[in-house]
Amino acid sequence: MNAVVKLHSHNHLSRLDLTLVSFVVFSLILPVSAFGEDEKSIDTLRQLGRAFSQIAEKASPAVVAIKAEKKVTISYPQSPFGNQPLDPFSQDFFQRFFQRQSPQQQQQRRSPSHESLQIGQGSGFIVSPDGYILTNNHLVGDVDEVKVTLTDGRDFVAKIIGTDPESDVAVIKIDANNLSCLEMADSDKIEVGEWVLAIGNPFGLSHTVTAGIISAKGRSGFGIAAFEDFIQTDAAINMGNSGGPLVNLDGKVVGINTALISSSPGMSNVGVGLAIPINIAKPVYKQIVAKGAVTRGWLGVAIADLTPDKAKQLDINEAKGVLVPEVMVGSPAAKAGVQAGDIIVEMDGKMVDKAGELQRKIALKEPGKSVELVVIRDGSRKTITVKLEKRPSKEQLEAGRGNAVVEKLGITVQNLTEDAAKQYGYEDLKGVLVTNVEEDSPAAAAGIEPGCLIQEVNRKPVANTRQFNDEIQKSVKTGRVMMLIRYENRSIFVVLTIPQD
Numbered sequence: 001m002n003a004v005v006k007l008h009s010h011n012h013l014s015r016l017d018l019t020l021v022s023f024v025v026f027s028l029i030l031p032v033s034a035f036g037e038d039e040k041s042i043d044t045l046r047q048l049g050r051a052f053s054q055i056a057e058k059a060s061p062a063v064v065a066i067k068a069e070k071k072v073t074i075s076y077p078q079s080p081f082g083n084q085p086l087d088p089f090s091q092d093f094f095q096r097f098f099q100r101q102s103p104q105q106q107q108q109r110r111s112p113s114h115e116s117l118q119i120g121q122g123s124g125f126i127v128s129p130d131g132y133i134l135t136n137n138h139l140v141g142d143v144d145e146v147k148v149t150l151t152d153g154r155d156f157v158a159k160i161i162g163t164d165p166e167s168d169v170a171v172i173k174i175d176a177n178n179l180s181c182l183e184m185a186d187s188d189k190i191e192v193g194e195w196v197l198a199i200g201n202p203f204g205l206s207h208t209v210t211a212g213i214i215s216a217k218g219r220s221g222f223g224i225a226a227f228e229d230f231i232q233t234d235a236a237i238n239m240g241n242s243g244g245p246l247v248n249l250d251g252k253v254v255g256i257n258t259a260l261i262s263s264s265p266g267m268s269n270v271g272v273g274l275a276i277p278i279n280i281a282k283p284v285y286k287q288i289v290a291k292g293a294v295t296r297g298w299l300g301v302a303i304a305d306l307t308p309d310k311a312k313q314l315d316i317n318e319a320k321g322v323l324v325p326e327v328m329v330g331s332p333a334a335k336a337g338v339q340a341g342d343i344i345v346e347m348d349g350k351m352v353d354k355a356g357e358l359q360r361k362i363a364l365k366e367p368g369k370s371v372e373l374v375v376i377r378d379g380s381r382k383t384i385t386v387k388l389e390k391r392p393s394k395e396q397l398e399a400g401r402g403n404a405v406v407e408k409l410g411i412t413v414q415n416l417t418e419d420a421a422k423q424y425g426y427e428d429l430k431g432v433l434v435t436n437v438e439e440d441s442p443a444a445a446a447g448i449e450p451g452c453l454i455q456e457v458n459r460k461p462v463a464n465t466r467q468f469n470d471e472i473q474k475s476v477k478t479g480r481v482m483m484l485i486r487y488e489n490r491s492i493f494v495v496l497t498i499p500q501d
Helices: 001-006 010-062 103-110 278-293 308-313 332-338 356-363 393-409 418-423 466-474
Strands: 064-073 113-126 132-137 143-149 154-164 169-173 197-198 208-221 229-233 245-249 253-261 272-277 301-305 321-328 343-347 370-377 382-387 411-415 434-435 453-457 480-489 491-499
Touching: 001 278, 001 491, 010 064, 010 113, 010 208, 010 245, 113 197, 132 253, 132 278, 154 278, 169 278, 197 253, 208 272, 229 253, 245 321, 253 278, 272 278, 301 356, 321 332, 343 356, 393 411, 411 466, 453 466
Parallel strands: none
Antiparallel strands: 064 113, 064 143, 113 132, 132 169, 143 154, 154 169, 197 208, 197 245, 208 229, 229 272, 245 253, 253 272, 301 321, 321 343, 343 370, 370 382, 411 434, 434 453, 453 480, 480 491
């Protein structure tokens, strides 16, 4: 029976044997092939690792550790904080961390006040053989002394050449020559997905290198600087990386590591790393080295991206261009005839469709230069030539915008002097005095008259015109402002609607 079976099954078994042989051969080949592919992948990783090592070896000698020191007088009562390295990513650069206190520090706390040394730690990188260094303004912008340590251990006291809060870039210099330095790349050419390395001194750990990719470009709206066009990276950035370089695979600087945006306060390397594009820092560096300060062109308009929703509201078919919601009184734009509601579509013959892009282009122009704007107004294109002026300081801009809003409300105010306080019976009060109210204005309609004392704006006390303007400006977003008015021995709240252009 078995023989019959074998006999009748001979051809079947032959085919089965062939199949088994083929399977065995394939099984033997497959691991070799898969192993070969794994080897190739591993070799690729090794090559990438070697590339990172070479870049780090090349770039690290030009990266410096920075210690910024500031002496302040602290008045008590206060919490028991001591002298620790500071977090340059925090809103308050000189924020101190809690620690146990020595008997001497405890004794200092019992005194009315004492002088304290506050220390900030960060990074920077050398950009010239004779010792010019780029770093962040928030690290060295308001300090008494800056100390720099090189990779070879040499220490220097650096000179602050100039700082620029609006870009958060600063230039310092050490007295040394023949130094290793980094070349600046063209950050406009970087692409999302490119490999980059962040080099710095997180937590005081010298020359730490982390790798990642460019996660995004053109990030803004963080309130870190006036001109924001940040590179977003997932290369790990911690406290102390601030001011250090973000370099590409050529070992050239594409950005200055600046901030870590996190939803978990106090948690390092948990969030989004941001770097200032080096193309923003280049002109700042050149101006500071040449003349110790930065001057920028100023157009004098509030601008915003033209979103599809805004375009629909304005009955515009295509959402391209930059919307002008406000033109500041007396500004270069106002003098040239730019109007609120205009849509800027070109500057000097080139298309613009992002507010940040237009702002940066204007800022790169020198005061006194003219720019040609093409705007769309009432469906028609109009060319306007604007002669730029020097950009005012942040404080002047805020005060100017506040004054523009006050003009719309039809009210004029002044600081409350002693004589005026006696005249109106406001001796023990604080506020700003109304000196004029325009007819048919929102202020007049609300019953405000000359001689009124404005004590609060939006529930915030105001003791002078600066505070008044600041609080008024904050009302622009809501379009309404509430004031506490004192007049003839009575106080009332009035609400004014800010007219829209």
